[in-house]
Amino acid sequence: FTGSTRVGKMTMASAAQSLKKVSMELGGKNGQIVFQDADLEAAADAAVFGGFFNAGECCNAGSRLIVHEAIADDFLSAVKALAARVTVGDPLDDQTKVGAMISSDHLAKVAGYVAAAATEGSSIYSGGKQLASNIGQYLDPTIIRGVTEDMAIAREEVFGPVLSVLTFESIEKALHIANNTPYGLSAGVWSASIDTCMSVARGVRSGTVWVNTFMEGYPELPFGGYKQSGLGRELGKRAVEDYTEEKTIQFHRGQRTGWWVG
Numbered sequence: 001f002t003g004s005t006r007v008g009k010m011t012m013a014s015a016a017q018s019l020k021k022v023s024m025e026l027g028g029k030n031g032q033i034v035f036q037d038a039d040l041e042a043a044a045d046a047a048v049f050g051g052f053f054n055a056g057e058c059c060n061a062g063s064r065l066i067v068h069e070a071i072a073d074d075f076l077s078a079v080k081a082l083a084a085r086v087t088v089g090d091p092l093d094d095q096t097k098v099g100a101m102i103s104s105d106h107l108a109k110v111a112g113y114v115a116a117a118a119t120e121g122s123s124i125y126s127g128g129k130q131l132a133s134n135i136g137q138y139l140d141p142t143i144i145r146g147v148t149e150d151m152a153i154a155r156e157e158v159f160g161p162v163l164s165v166l167t168f169e170s171i172e173k174a175l176h177i178a179n180n181t182p183y184g185l186s187a188g189v190w191s192a193s194i195d196t197c198m199s200v201a202r203g204v205r206s207g208t209v210w211v212n213t214f215m216e217g218y219p220e221l222p223f224g225g226y227k228q229s230g231l232g233r234e235l236g237k238r239a240v241e242d243y244t245e246e247k248t249i250q251f252h253r254g255q256r257t258g259w260w261v262g
Contacts, residue, residue: 001025002059005182005228023232023242025224027157028185031064031178032214033168033200036071038190039212044078046188046214051163052086052141053215055098056110059229060186062214063158065143066177069167076145076165080126083141083163090135098161100136107137110160114142117153117164122146125165155181171196175203184226188214207233 001011005026015022032050034043050062067075091099101107107130114128127142139161147154147164154164168174178187178200186208189200201209207225210216217223222236232242 005230008230021242021245023224023234023239024230025059025232025234026185026228026230027183028059028061028225028229029064029155029157029181029183030060030062030186030188030206031066031204032062032188033066033174033178033190033204034068034071034075035174035189035191035193035196036068037192037196038071039192040071040075040078042212043190044075044082046190047079047163048082048086048141050188050214051143052083052098052161055101055139056161057102057159060208060215061159062186062188063162063164064154064177065163065165066174067165067167068174069169072165072167076125076143079163080143083126083143086141088131088138088140089133098138098141100133100138101160104137106159107139110139110158110162113153113156113158113160114144114162117144117147117151120151121148122151122153122164127161149177149180157183171199175200179203179205182228185229186210186215186225 001008002025008024008026012022032047047065086097087095088098089096122144123146125143125145127140129140131138142162145165147166166177168177184205187204187206188210189197190212191197197211205226208223219235222233222238224230224233233239
């Protein structure tokens with residue numbers, strides 16, 4: 001099953017009535033952690049792709065930007081400039097990068113998260129506008145600064161073209177922010193230091209961690225989440241195991257003597 005955590009729990013409960021095996025790929029609140037020694041140009045490009053691809057309606061969207069405070073201003077300026085170049089519109093147009101939201105109700109839900117974050121003390125750094133159209137419901141790619149861990153937009157899956165920005169001053173704080181969510185689907189880390197990257201990769205409670213890249217997938221690599229992001233794995237050997245059952249067939253070859261009582 002692929003879908004929301006709420007419906008995943010319902011599906012799992014239903015499957016339990018007949019002891020059916022389940023594999024669940026559910027929601028995510030995935031963070032991209034950017035350190036001060038990262039390739040900021042590449043990280044900014046990945047931040048825009050991770051946050052706005054498929055209008056953010058993607059379980060492994062990089063919807064949280066967790067940025068070292070020393071580079072936050074310069075880095076976010078670069079992200080904002082790239083976001084301004086993202087074309088929003090008809091998905092049948094080859095130039096479009098961000099299409100319509102799935103429904104007007106969902107657009108209202110996403111816009112509600114943005115409005116609530118603003119009332120809680122954050123600020124809309126870029127975007128935030130609903131775009132008028134007769135062929136769909138659109139939200140301009142949105143970046144929100146000043147987000148804190150206690151805000152709903154920092155912990156709950158928004159499922160829209162919205163990047164929430166949080167800052168950190170130490171690797172310990174970065175890991176705390178990354179893990180302070182009910183989900184654990186994926187994460188990204190950006191740094192020139194392999195030691196930093198591996199420390200983060202080991203410390204983040206996510207099924208996939210991308211190092212100096214984001215949302216790359218290969219059919220031989222398993223994909224799935226921890227915590228409320230589900231159980232089981234897609235792709236790779238693990239997916240074959242999840243979709244099959246084992247059977248033991250045992251042969252006896254040769255003459256048998258002394259079987260049990262004689």
